[in-house]
Amino acid sequence: MAELKPCPFCGSKPMLTNSSLKLTTSGERIYGDIITYWSVRCNNCGVEKGGFLSEYFFTREETLKIRENYNGKAKAIEAWNRRAIDEQKVL
Numbered sequence: 001m002a003e004l005k006p007c008p009f010c011g012s013k014p015m016l017t018n019s020s021l022k023l024t025t026s027g028e029r030i031y032g033d034i035i036t037y038w039s040v041r042c043n044n045c046g047v048e049k050g051g052f053l054s055e056y057f058f059t060r061e062e063t064l065k066i067r068e069n070y071n072g073k074a075k076a077i078e079a080w081n082r083r084a085i086d087e088q089k090v091l
């Protein structure tokens with residue numbers, strides 16, 4: 001798995017965090033399951049890149065689906081690193 005790049009704004013080492021969300025959608029068989037929300041955050045300047053849910057997602061019709069082979073952690077790292085590279089280009 002890729003290493004986290006430093007914050008594009010202050011150069012600090014960011015933190016990869018995850019928190020659990022309990023699903024409350026009714027009418028779904030997996031009602032009540034816990035899903036994991038991944039995000040990368042710089043505690044020094046407060047920049048955050050997140051919103052990556054492992055395994056589950058909502059369709060446009062708000063039906064809950066299971067995403068096969070989805071790695072929320074890897075996606076969060078990838079998105080953070082991409083942004084770090086983009087911001088450095090701008091600077």
Ligand SMILES: [Zn+2]
Binds near residue numbers: 008010042046
């Ligand atoms: Zn920062």
